[in-house]
Amino acid sequence: MKEFWVDIRPWNKEAALAAIEGGATALLLNSSEEGRSLARIPIIAPDGDLIEGRDFHRIEIIDKATEEQAAEYARLDRVIVRTTDWTVIPLENLVAVSDRIIAEVSDAHEAAVALGILEKGVGGILLNSQDPEEIRSVAALLEADGGTLPLLPLTITRITPVGVGDRVCIDTCSLFDEGEGMLVGNTSSALLLVAAETLENPYVSPRPFRVNAGAVHMYILSPDGKTRYLSEIGSGETGCAITGEGQSRTVSVGRVKIERRPLLLVEAEYEGRVASAVIQNAETVRLIGEDGVARSVVELKEGDRVLGHLMTGGRHFGVAIDETILER
Known part of the structure; x- marks a missing residue:
């Protein structure tokens, strides 16, 4: 099951509801209190359930050294990866060595690319969008993206x-x-x-x-x-x-x-x-x-x-x- 994290900063109740209804597995918020009244869902925040450095790492890929650092993190933990120009090659290299890679994307097109890398795709998506329709579109991609088995x-x-x-x-x-x-x-x-x-x-x-x-x-x-x-x-x-x-x-x-x-x-x-x-x-x-x-x-x-x-x-x-x- 792939992770589906959504960045709801600043707080947007309509976007948060769209994420929850779309099957999001975690919300990225400024404070855990913002999402507690809506549903039981892991929250990434300074006072939340998931804390950077403890439950996951976040890194921007700018060169080979940062790519190698992300690969090292991914040996044990989930890693949110963002690329400066959204090139595919670094993600291909990381997906080849780990299923803990979470790609940070801004829309459904970028999510589709990440989910199709090396056929099996990244281990999850962090969507950085406040648009409820964009959130629903990415949720639909993830629901359909279970991969294909040779029968x-x-x-x-x-x-x-x-x-x-x-x-x-x-x-x-x-x-x-x-x-x-x-x-x-x-x-x-x-x-x-x-x-x-x-x-x-x-x-x-x-x-x-x-x-x-x-x-x-x-x-x-x-x-x-x-x-x-x-x-x-x-x-x-x-x-x-x-x-x-x-x-x-x-x-x-x-x-x-x-x-x-x-x-x-x-x-x-x-x-x-x-x-x-x-x-x-x-x-x-x-x-x-x-x-x-x-x-x-x-x-x-x-x-x-x-x-x-x-x-x-x-x-x-x-x-x-x-x-x-x-x-x-």
């Missing part, structure tokens, strides 16, 4: 019941579109795209905020690119919603339901690599086909092709590492 068509090789177990439903604070879901899997390096419950069904109404993700032991891809166990996900955390084209966005988790249900093991293969998932044996649970259409697990058969995401290397506490790990 592959995997051929199903096995579908078999595995008895009853504990499965996880993730209820988010957002509505999913058709063909959108979350990536889960038995192994951290091979995940399948499970669809949200957006489609009509003769037995239950659609629940377009929900992904019936699967058994508690499985991995799920998070917005930061790490994997977590489904059993670890809880209310107030974030998840990664992904379309059939691989476009991702961050969604907030409102509730998690863990219940005992009959389960299916689904295995699929792509060029010798196997992805698998243990998901609930129910008509409302669907995988996304290679055409982007959600297909119920009760209708899937061997030879069908579904979308998944394959990664290289192993994972240690969810973080990718260059290590050989065998998972079956």
Whole structure:
């Protein structure tokens, strides 16, 4: 999830409200009292929650030495970076070595450039604008900027019941579109795209905020690119919603339901690599086909092709590492 900080100095209530409603993660103010009555949100101020030098650093890039100083700061802390002529090269160099870079920008155009650097973009935006419409425009860019994941068509090789177990439903604070879901899997390096419950069904109404993700032991891809166990996900955390084209966005988790249900093991293969998932044996649970259409697990058969995401290397506490790990 990328940071979205907005500079509201001097105080402007309309701009502050636009920032809060747009999902800002912090406000830069002259005094923390200015924003306390509007919402619970971190405030960057002399008496605020975030203090320069303790929670972040701020530096203007004027030459190679200041670029190197910013890179040094970014090893441990977030760094607000401003360039004198808004050249891209210094930001490219910094983004290449750290995901803690926050680019200071003045409008949506500059924000779009910063978010597109080296494809993954900066770790966040500090918007220096009092214009509510400009704030909303940048907020929209950030909401849409979850990046793109390469999805592959995997051929199903096995579908078999595995008895009853504990499965996880993730209820988010957002509505999913058709063909959108979350990536889960038995192994951290091979995940399948499970669809949200957006489609009509003769037995239950659609629940377009929900992904019936699967058994508690499985991995799920998070917005930061790490994997977590489904059993670890809880209310107030974030998840990664992904379309059939691989476009991702961050969604907030409102509730998690863990219940005992009959389960299916689904295995699929792509060029010798196997992805698998243990998901609930129910008509409302669907995988996304290679055409982007959600297909119920009760209708899937061997030879069908579904979308998944394959990664290289192993994972240690969810973080990718260059290590050989065998998972079956």
